[in-house]
Amino acid sequence: MGRAKIEGVEVRKTSMRVKFTYQGKQVREPVMLGGVRLSPTNANIKIADRLVTDVRKKIANGTFDYRVE
Secondary structure, eight states: OOOOOOTTEEEOSSOEEEEEEETTEEEEEEOEETTEEOOOOHHHHHHHHHHHHHHHHHHHHTOOOTTTO
16 A cells, blocks of 8 residues: 555554553553544545554553553
């Protein structure tokens, strides 16, 4: 598809997942908005990149709550 690879965002054919480490375990979660999986458009990939960056910052700061995010 010619999209740049973004660290922490796994782009699949029709969906995306964010990847991060939480409590020593590798986690992969689908990128969703309003209960709907986002398709891998350029705009949605940017959303996923911001999401995984935010999650990683919260984990580093000790403010990440898996139940809420």
